[in-house]
Amino acid sequence: GAVVSQHPSWVICKSGTSVKIECRSLDFQATTMFWYRQFPKQSLMLMATSNEGSKATYEQGVEKDKFLINHASLTLSTLTVTSAHPEDSSFYICSARDDKVSSYNSPLHFGNGTRLTVT
Amino acid sequence: AQSVAQPEDQVNVAEGNPLTVKCTYSVSGNPYLFWYVQYPNRGLQFLLKYITGDNLVKGSYGFEAEFNKSQTSFHLKKPSALVSDSALYFCAVRDPNTGGFKTIFGAGTRLFVKA
Numbered sequence: 001g002a003v004v005s006q007h008p009s010w011v012i013c014k015s016g017t018s019v020k021i022e023c024r025s026l027d028f029q030a031t032t033m034f035w036y037r038q039f040p041k042q043s044l045m046l047m048a049t050s051n052e053g054s055k056a057t058y059e060q061g062v063e064k065d066k067f068l069i070n071h072a073s074l075t076l077s078t079l080t081v082t083s084a085h086p087e088d089s090s091f092y093i094c095s096a097r098d099d100k101v102s103s104y105n106s107p108l109h110f111g112n113g114t115r116l117t118v119t
Numbered sequence: 120a121q122s123v124a125q126p127e128d129q130v131n132v133a134e135g136n137p138l139t140v141k142c143t144y145s146v147s148g149n150p151y152l153f154w155y156v157q158y159p160n161r162g163l164q165f166l167l168k169y170i171t172g173d174n175l176v177k178g179s180y181g182f183e184a185e186f187n188k189s190q191t192s193f194h195l196k197k198p199s200a201l202v203s204d205s206a207l208y209f210c211a212v213r214d215p216n217t218g219g220f221k222t223i224f225g226a227g228t229r230l231f232v233k234a
Contacts, residue, residue, distance in 0.1 A: 004162070006162070009160075032220055034221070034222070036224075043224070043225075043226040043227060044163075044209060044224040044226075044227065046221065046222070046223060046224075049220075049221060091160075093162050093163070095162070095163070095222075097220050104151060104213065104215035104219070104220060105151050105168060105170040105213075107153055107155075107165035107168060108163075108165070108220075108222055109165075110155075110162030110163040110164070111162050112160070112161050112162045113160065113161065113162050115160065
């Protein structure tokens with residue numbers, strides 16, 4: 001149970017184009033999802049909190065207009081990297097919280113990540 | 120603000136030997152602490168968590184972690200390492216009083232277990 005599907009698993013795009021990454025909770029509802037970016041030296045940076053039906057909450061230093069987040073349903077959040085540049089190349093990982101588990105001590109469920117390469 | 124530090128980029132251990140992966144944290148209130156493992160090109164998998172109670176918590180695959188409030192540490196341990204334990208390990212903290220479900224991760228520690 002508690003499977004998060006992230007698509008695509010890898011994508012190569014040209015500089016200046018936009019790329020959309022999908023994050024779906026397959027067997028649970030997720031009002032809240034989180035988007036992380038993993039840098040080459042391993043560290044995992046929280047980019048934003050995605051909230052179903054409302055605007056995402058971005059972390060300090062993350063450009064809202066650059067990384068567009070849409071959480072249109074209880075099982076789907078999307079991250080769009082707009083006007084991508086080579087420095088946006090990274091591994092993007094989404095995670096979701098199961099709505100049925102309301103306790104703050106519940107772990108997150110992660111997708112398998114998306115490797116973005118901008119040429 | 121909450122933060123997590125994993126002082127070691129890499130830990131090397133021989134198969135069969137005990138392993139420790141270090142983690143220290145900083146939060147304003149009582150922390151919820153987690154360990155996750157990541158295999159190449161995959162997302163993170165939950166290993167174990169500390170919420171309250173017994174300072175030694177046991178998790179998946181024979182891993183355990185010890186919460187030490189005075190040292191603000193939550194080190195991951197395993198009595199006998201396996202080659203298959205080689206992976207990237209993340210410590211994470213959540214402070215529900217200030218951040219709700221927001222979870223902050225450490226920089227990660229790569230564990231190499233030699234046969």
